[in-house]
Amino acid sequence: MSTVGHFIGGEDVIAGSRTQAIFNPSTGEQCGDVELAPVATVEQAIANGKAAYPAWRDTPPAKRAQIMFRFKMLLEEKADEICQLISREHGKVLHDARGELQRGIENVEYACGIPELLKGEHSKNAGPAIDSWSEFQPLGVVAGITPFNFPAMVPLWMWPSAVMCGNAFVLKPSERDPSSVLYIAKLAMEAGLPAGILNVVNGDKEAVDTLLTSPDVQAVSFVGSTPIAEYIYTTANAHGKRCQALGGAKNHAIVMPDADLDNAVNALMGAAYGSCGERCMAISVAVAVGDEVADELSKRLQEQLKTLKVGSGLDNSNEMGPLITAAARDKVVSYINGGVEQGAELVVDGRDLVVPGHENGFFVGGTLFDKVTPEMTIYQEEIFGPVLVIVRVKTMQEGIDLINAHEYGNGTCLFTRDGEAARYFTDNVLVGMVGVNVPLPVPVSYHSFGGWKRSLFGDLHAYGPDSIRFYTKRKTITQRWPASGVREGVTYTFPS
Numbered sequence: 130m131s132t133v134g135h136f137i138g139g140e141d142v143i144a145g146s147r148t149q150a151i152f153n154p155s156t157g158e159q160c161g162d163v164e165l166a167p168v169a170t171v172e173q174a175i176a177n178g179k180a181a182y183p184a185w186r187d188t189p190p191a192k193r194a195q196i197m198f199r200f201k202m203l204l205e206e207k208a209d210e211i212c213q214l215i216s217r218e219h220g221k222v223l224h225d226a227r228g229e230l231q232r233g234i235e236n237v238e239y240a241c242g243i244p245e246l247l248k249g250e251h252s253k254n255a256g257p258a259i260d261s262w263s264e265f266q267p268l269g270v271v272a273g274i275t276p277f278n279f280p281a282m283v284p285l286w287m288w289p290s291a292v293m294c295g296n297a298f299v300l301k302p303s304e305r306d307p308s309s310v311l312y313i314a315k316l317a318m319e320a321g322l323p324a325g326i327l328n329v330v331n332g333d334k335e336a337v338d339t340l341l342t343s344p345d346v347q348a349v350s351f352v353g354s355t356p357i358a359e360y361i362y363t364t365a366n367a368h369g370k371r372c373q374a375l376g377g378a379k380n381h382a383i384v385m386p387d388a389d390l391d392n393a394v395n396a397l398m399g400a401a402y403g404s405c406g407e408r409c410m411a412i413s414v415a416v417a418v419g420d421e422v423a424d425e426l427s428k429r430l431q432e433q434l435k436t437l438k439v440g441s442g443l444d445n446s447n448e449m450g451p452l453i454t455a456a457a458r459d460k461v462v463s464y465i466n467g468g469v470e471q472g473a474e475l476v477v478d479g480r481d482l483v484v485p486g487h488e489n490g491f492f493v494g495g496t497l498f499d500k501v502t503p504e505m506t507i508y509q510e511e512i513f514g515p516v517l518v519i520v521r522v523k524t525m526q527e528g529i530d531l532i533n534a535h536e537y538g539n540g541t542c543l544f545t546r547d548g549e550a551a552r553y554f555t556d557n558v559l560v561g562m563v564g565v566n567v568p569l570p571v572p573v574s575y576h577s578f579g580g581w582k583r584s585l586f587g588d589l590h591a592y593g594p595d596s597i598r599f600y601t602k603r604k605t606i607t608q609r610w611p612a613s614g615v616r617e618g619v620t621y622t623f624p625s
Contacts, residue, residue, distance in 0.1 A: 130159065130160075130161055130162065131161050131162075132148060132161065132162045132163070132164055133151065133161060133162065133163040133164065133307050133308055133311065133331060134164050134331070135164065135166055135170060135174070135328075135329055135330045135331055136311050136314045136315065136327075136328060136329040137170070137173055137174045137177050137325075137328045137329075137330070138173075138174075138177040138181075138324050138325045138328065139318055139323075139324030139325065140324075142170065142173070143164060144164060144166060144167060144169070144170045145164075146164055146165060146166065146167045146170070147164070147165045147167075148162040148163060148164050148165065149162065149163050149165055149304055149333075150162055151163055151218055151305070151306070151307070151308075152218075152454060152455075152491075153217055153218070153220075154218075154219065154220030154442070154450070154451040154452060154453055154454065154490060154491045155220055155440075155441035155442055155443065155450060155451050155487055155490045156441075156487055156489060156490055157455065157487075157489030157490050157491060158489070160217065160218070161308075163304050163307050163331050164331060165304060165331065165332045165333050165335070165336070166330040166331060166332035166335070166336045167335065168335060168339050170330060170332075170336075171299070171301075171330050171332065171335075171336050171339040171340060171343075172339065172343070174299045174328035174329075174330045175270055175299055175328075175339075175340075175343050175345050175346060176345075177297075177324070177325040177328055178270040178297030178298065178299055178325055178326070178328055178345075179269070179270050179297065179345050180325055181297050181323055181324065181325030181326050182267075182269055182270060182296070182297040182325075182326075184323070185292070185295060185296075185297065185323055185326050186266075186267050186295040186296075188295070190243045190244040190247055190293070190295075191244050193243060193292070193293050193295070194240075194241050194242070194243050194244060194293065195321075196317075196320050196321040196322055197237060197240050197241045197243075197289060197293060197320070198241050199320035199321060200237060200289075200316060200317050200320035200322070201234060201237045201238060201241065202320075203316040203319060203320055204230070204233070204234050204237065204313070204316060205234065207312075207316060208227065208230055210312065211226075211230055211281060211309050211312060211313065212226035212227050212230060213443070214308045214309040214312055215229065215230070215280055215281055215306070215309045216442035216443050216450070217308075217442075217443065218280070218305070218306035218307075218308055218309070219277065219278070219280060219305075219306045219442070219453060220405070220442045220450040220451040220452065220453060220490075220491070221404045221405070221407075221442050221450050222442045222444070222445060222447050222448065222449065222450050223442065223443060223444075223445045224445055225403060225404050225442075225450075226281075226442070229279055229281055229282045230281050230282065232282050232571070232574075233281050233282040233284075233285030233286070234285070235573065235574040236282075236285050236286055236289060236290070236574045236592050237285060237289050238574065239290070239574040239575055239592070239593065240289035240290045240293040241293075243293040243294065243597075246293075246594075246597045247264075247265050247294065247597070247601070249262055249263045249264040249265060250262060250263045255607070256609070256624070258609055258610065258611075258612075259607060259608070259609040260607075260608050260609075261605065261606065261607045261608070262605070262606055263603050263604065263605045263606075264603075264604055264606070265294070265597070265598075265601035265602070265603055265604075266295070266601060266602055266603075266604055267294050267295030267296045267600065267601055267602075268296055268347040268348050268371070268600060268601065268602060269296060269297070269345070269347045270296065270297045270298075270299065270345050270346050270347060271291050271296045271297070271298055271299075271346065271347055271348040271349070271350070271600060272298070272299045272300070272301065272340045272346050272348070272349045272350070273287040273288060273291070273298065273299075273300050273301070273349070273350045273351070274301045274337055274340070274349065274350070274351045274352075274353070274361065275287070275300065275301070275302050275303060275310075275351075275352055276303055276352050276353045277303035277305040277306050277407075277453050278404065278407040278408060278409070278453070278513075279352075279408075280302060280303060280306045280307070280309050280310055281309050281310070281313060283352050284300055284302060284310055284313070285313075286350075286352075286578070286591050286592040286596070287300070287350045287591070287592075287596075288300055288327055290592065290596040290597060290600055291350075291596075291600040292322065292326050292327060294597060294600040294601050295601075296347075296600055297325060297326050297327075297328075298326065298327050298328070299328045299329075299330060299340060299346070300314070300327065300328070300329045300330070301329075301330055301331070301332060301336050301337060301340060302329065302331065304331050304332065304333060305453055305454065306453070307331045310329055311329055314327055314329045337361070338364070341361065341364045341365050341368060341370070342364070342368050344368075346370060347370060347371065348370055348371035348372065348599065348600065349361065349365045349370055349371075349372045349373075349374075350372075350373050350374075350591065350599070351372070351373070351374040351375065352374075352375045352409070352591070353374075353375075353376070354376060354377050354511070355376030355377040355511075355536075355537070355583050355584070356376075357376075358374035358375060358376035358377075358585075358586050359374070359376070359583075359586060361374045361586075362374040362586035362587060371599065372586070372587055373579075373585070373586070373587035373588075373589055373590070373591065373599055374585070374586040374587060375409070375578075375579060375580070375584065375585055375586075375591060376537075376580075376583055376584050376585065376586065377409065377511040377537060377539070377583070377584065378409045378410065378411075378413075378511060378537050378539030378540060378580065378584055379413060379414060379508075379509070379510070379511055379535055379536075379537045379539075380410060380411060380412050380413060380414065380537075380539055380540040380541055380542075381412070381414040381415075381416050381520075381528070381531065381532045381535075381541050382396075382397060382400070382412045382414070382415050382416065382541065382542045382543070382544065382568055383416045383418065383525060383528040383529070383532075383541075383542070383543045383544065383545075383554070384415060384416065384417050384418065384422055384426055384544045385418050385422070385525060385543065385544060385545040385546075385547065385550060386418055386419055386421070386422050387545055387546045387547055388422075388544035388545055388546065389544070389546065389566075390422075390425060390426065390429060391429075392544075392566070393426070393544040393566075394426065394429045394430055394433060395433075396544070396566075396567075396568040397412055397415055397430065397517065397568060398430070398433050398434075398437070399568065399569075400412035400568035400569050401413065401415075401495075401515070401516075401517040402437060402448070402449050402495045402515045402517070403448075403449070404449075404450075405449050405450055405451060405452050405493070405514065405515050406461075406512065406513060406514045406515040406516060407452065407453065407457075407513055407514070408569075409539060409540075409584075410539065410540045410562070410569050410570075410571055411513075411569075412517070412540075412542070412568050412569075413511070413512060413516065413517060413518065414501075414508065414517075414518055414519075414520055415430075415517060415518070415519045415520070416519075416520050416522055416528040416531060416532075417519055417520070417521050417522070418522055418523070418524060418525055418527075418528060419521075419523065420521060423499070423519055423521045426519065427476060427497070427499045427519055430477075430497055430517070430519075431476055431477055431497065434477045434494075434495045434497060437449060437494070437495045439482060439484060439492060439494055439495070440484050440487065441484070441487055441490070449495065449515060451487075451490045451491040451492045451493075452491045452492070452493060452514060453491070454491060455491050457491065457513070457514070458491040458492070458493055458514075460513075460514075461493050461512060461513070461514030461515075461516065462480050462493060464506065464507055464510070464512045464514070464516060465478070465479070465480055465493075465496055465507075465516060466480075467506050467507060468498050468501070468505060468506070468507040468516075468518075471505045471506065471507070472505075473498045473499070473500060473501045473502075473505055473507060473518065474498060474499040474500045475496070475497075475498055476497050476498065476499050477494075477495060477496055477497040478494075478496060479493045479494025479495050479496040479515060479516075480493065480494075480496070481494075482494035493514055493515055494515065495515045495517075496514075496515055496516045496517070497516075497517050497518075497519070498516070498517070498518040498519065499518075499519045500519070500521065501518040501519060501520050502520070503520070503531065503534075508520065509535075511537070525543075525550060525553075525554065529554065529557055529558055532558055532559070532560060533557075533558065533559040535582075536582060536583045537580065537582060537583055537584045538559050538560045538561055538580050538581030538582035538583075538584050539560065539561060539562065539580030539581075539584035539585075540560060540561070540562040540563070540564070540569070540570055540571075540580065541558055541560040541562075541563055541564070541570075542563065542564035542565065542566070542567055542568050542569075542570060543555075543563075543564070543565050543566075544566055545565070545566070551565045559581055559582065560580065560581055561579050561580035561581040561584065561585065561590075562578070562579075562580065572593065574592060574593060575593055575594070576593045576594075577589075577590035577591060577592060577593035577594055577595035577596065578590055578591045578592055578593070579591055579595070
């Protein structure tokens with residue numbers, strides 16, 4: 130059984146330290162080990178980035194872009210291998226892994242435009258014979274800490290933009306499914322990325338804290354749960370670092386009486402149960418406006434759940450795979466138990482699902498609750514599993530108030546045919562990413578991704594235009610060349 134190590138300075142590194150088991154969630158069997166980097170190994174990665182940074186910073190952006198173009202082609206050529214690694218360690222179905230990778234590739238495509246994206250601003254004759262301009266310079270060594278649920282996509286949100294801006298990058302991926310990250314890092318080297326510009330260290334809190342406290346790390350990006358995001362943000366800021374930390378979610382979808390229910394139900398099925406609900410943009414609350422809508426919505430969802438095909442992620446005919454670990458499965462089951470105890474109506478129960486041939490896999494079937502109320506734990510907390518709850522309200526405004534009162538503000542959507550209602554909803558809902566008849570309003574790569582409230586700590590969102598600003602610092606230059614032979618007197622007045 131192989132041990133997954135680290136990738137530092139263009140080489141595989143095994144430090145001989147603690148390890149943690151990696152499991153195939155579809156079978157429940159251990160498929161490898163991952164080494165958890167000690168402080169010295171993380172410091173080695175930072176030092177390699179620091180040493181490689183000056184030459185890379187001075188490399189013309191167009192030459193950096195050529196490497197990124199070659200990297201994009203390699204990702205496309207090796208997509209099958211990457212998706213196999215994702216499915217084997219995460220459990221998501223291969224076609225879902227392919228979608229994840231494609232979204233990552235789109236962010237690589239955006240980073241290829243770095244010569245345009247780094248262009249500054251210029252003002253000639255801002256004053257008498259005075260020119261002023263701004264430019265965007267890299268920070269140095271920056272770091273990313275990424276979650277298990279998108280092992281390929283979320284790192285590709287971060288490091289391609291960061292290194293195209295001229296930085297060196299240290300990536301700390303999830304230790305639960307690390308293999309695809311290392312494979313992709315080696316493809317970047319094959320494309321021509323210099324050794325030391327992208328370093329990967331696997332680890333746990335010890336590795337994270339080393340990145341957060343190192344004086345040589347200038348900025349940290351994070352995606353994960355809200356409690357950890359808040360810890361990352363406050364610790365990074367306490368050590369003088371720029372930080373963006375994306376946290377959890379409880380995404381609502383309001384279903385109006387005039388909605389196309391067939392399309393709404395199909396959309397909710399994919400948004401709630403795709404990737405076994407392990408998405409920060411998953412819809413986990415359906416807000417039905419009126420009992421008639423709620424009754425019909427519940428009925429149709431129940432019918433769809435009867436046909437939901439659950440099984441191994443490596444079988445592309447399946448629609449939903451397992452959860453990432455046994456602990457994740459048990460946590461989701463405990464939420465379902467709690468919902469029953471608190472009086473919610475469990476209309477579809479996924480707790481006892483057994484997949485033939487994969488009896489030891491970490492499976493929970495698609496689960497549906499009705500008549501859920503805001504004080505219930507299954508409404509308040511992010512479950513991160515295949516559990517959808519229906520909350521009944523009388524008006525759209527009541528639904529909006531419900532969303533706005535929640536601590537999270539990541540994503541939301543409205544199902545309606547009414548343009549006036551849609552406009553009012555998008556104007557007044559306090560959420561960072563909003564869809565109208567689009568259940569997963571994940572921005573395309575040339576916009577930026579991020580929520581509001583306790584779904585995001587920091588001002589700048591992930592990828593897109595905000596990523597260029599996050600991974601650079603603005604410098605403004607004001608320049609004047611006095612005419613030769615002209616002697617100027619002392620001026621004590623503030624210049625204007």
